[in-house]
Amino acid sequence: MTETRAPARREGIPLGRIAGVPVVLAYSWFIIAAFTVLVYGPVLDRSNPALGATAYVVAFAYAVLLLISVLVHELAHALTAKIYGWPTQKIVLNLWGGHTQFESFTASPGRSVLVALAGPAANFVLAGGAWLALSTDSMGSVAEILTNIFMWANFLIAVFNVLPGLPLDGGRLVExxxxxxxxSQAKGTVAAGWGGRIIVVAICAWFIVRxxxxxxxxxxxxxxxTVLVSGFLWMGASASIQQGTxxxxxxxxTAAGLATPAVGLPSTASVQEALRHGAAGTTSLVVYGPDGRPQGVVDPAALASVPPAAADSTPVTAVSFALAPGAYVPEWSKGQELITFLSQLEGRHYAVVDHNGRVTGLLSQDAVVAAITGKRQRTDKRPQGQNR
Incomplete structure (x- = not known):
């Protein structure tokens, strides 16, 4: 029977590419578009009775103009980043406005600020253009309403985004x-995240408490x-604090610092030899194959269960569990490079080897997670058998 794989879930509607950058309209955007029509349509109808039902069409046009403003904002980020060689994966326009998703890159304080402020600067330019159009031309009622909305929308988007707290662009100034x-970029990210939380408190105090x-x-x-925007900002600020931490x-x-001591045994070794190497009970045993590459780890419980009479005739592979293919790292591996590499591997254990390929330690996924999160790992750091 052939297994049918479910198609990957799309996050939205692809709108094509602009300057080589893919643009996606998330399905959640239609929620804010409907909200804009339902809330702003009646307001337009009351203030401009001559519009009638057209007021709701104008309200939808307002939502589209907001979408265009956000798109220009995100494109400014992407195109400025392109100058510095930062690869842009895509632009997503969604319920909260939008975001530009970058691939991995090396940033600096100055470049980070320029890329961040490019978005608000683009909105200030759009607002200025709309203001000139309103002051120089005589427009019809609908065109004038939409141009006025476009001007104020871009002005407010720009001002709001330069507030000094993440996830807003102004938070990059603080960072x-x-x-x-x-x-330390990490300290900057945490500080900017707290700035974002302060902004949330100020917004709620001004629009609700006051x-x-x-x-x-x-x-x-x-x-x-206010509640929706504050919730979004609070989540973004909290995520920034966590990311910085x-x-x-x-x-x-570091692979060397987090690994427990280990020695390597050939796959042809017996349980008797494994018992001699692991007699102290503090050293893990890693089994390597004919090519010298680590391929398994001895399970202490299985090793202890072998009767003494059978220890010399039982191969060490019988009391071992397999490592994932390629699950070994140099002992000098550290930081983001190490985490990125381990995230691509299966399994929960990784052999640590020196420059000569000799096994020096055994690294567990629990130890890495504990180092990243600051949470204690379980006391027993010896490897346990895993499901095959």
Whole structure:
């Protein structure tokens, strides 16, 4: 019977490429478009009775103009990054506006700021262009309404995004300033994340708490928008704090430092030989094949269960569990390079080898995770058999 693999779930509608950058319209954008029509349509209808049902068409056009403004914003990020050779994977336009997704690259404080501020700068330019159009030309009512909306939308997008906290673009200013002062990007990211949380508190205080303290009833639609935006910003700020904290721990992630001592045994060895090498009970035993590459790890429990009379005739492979193909790392591996490599491997154990290919240690996935997260790993660091 042939297995049918389910097609990969698409995150949205591909809109093509602009300057070589793929652009995707996420399905969630239609939620904000519908919200804009339902909330802003009646407002336009009341303020411009002559529009009638057209007010809802204008409201939808408003949503499309917002989409275009966000697209220009993200393209400015992508094109500026392209100058510095930062590869852009794609631009996604979604419920929260949009984001530019980059592939791995090497950043610096100055370049990070320029790429971040390119987005708000583009929106300021669009707002300025709309302002000139309004001040120099006489337009019809609908065109004037949309141009006015376009001007204010871009102005507000630009101002909002330069606020000093992640995930907003202005947060990169804070991150880069702290990064430049301390030499640590991780500390900058954490500081900018806390800046984002402070912004959330300020927004909620201004739009919800302040009217309540003044005895006024906040506008319902404004409260909904405030809650949604604040929730998004809080999650982004918290993610930035977590990312910075994890990045700060990367220097602690070294193959040599996290591995337990281990020695290598040929796959032709017997249980008797394994018992001699592991007599102290503190050294892991890694089995290597005829080509000298690690291929398995001796399970201490299985090793101890072999009767003494059968120890010399039982091969060590009988009491071992297999390592994943290629699950061995140089003892000098560390940081992001080590984590990236391990993330591509299966299994929970990795042999550590020296410059000569000799086994010197055994690294566990638990030890790496504990070093990254700061959480304690279980006390027993000896390898346990895994499901085959």
């Amino acid at each position: 880069s300033a702290v990064w430049k002062a301390t030499g 009217p309540l303290l003044a005895g006024d009833e906040p506008d319902f639609s404004l409260v909904i928008i 994890l990045r700060a721990r990367l220097p602690l992630v």
